[in-house]
Amino acid sequence: MKISARNQIKGTITSIETGAVTSIVAIDIGTAVIKSSITNDAVADLGLKVGDAAYAIVKASNVIVGVDH
Numbered sequence: 673m674k675i676s677a678r679n680q681i682k683g684t685i686t687s688i689e690t691g692a693v694t695s696i697v698a699i700d701i702g703t704a705v706i707k708s709s710i711t712n713d714a715v716a717d718l719g720l721k722v723g724d725a726a727y728a729i730v731k732a733s734n735v736i737v738g739v740d741h
Contacts, residue, residue, distance in 0.1 A: 675729065685698065688721075688722060693711065696708070
């Protein structure tokens with residue numbers, strides 16, 4: 673995975689709360705849990721599951737979730 677954002681924090685997905693359109697993905701980074709609101713389609717496209725390793729990628733005021741595939 674190559675991206676321009678420098679604030680990439682690796683952790684483990686601890687929960688995915690699915691709503692009508694968006695999901696809240698929680699990533700445990702060891703010292704804190706970072707939550708991100710992303711679309712349900714993005715959760716499906718990334719194949720996110722509780723227990724998976726993932727990155728919280730912070731750019732400006734947004735947190736983006738990424739995974740290695």
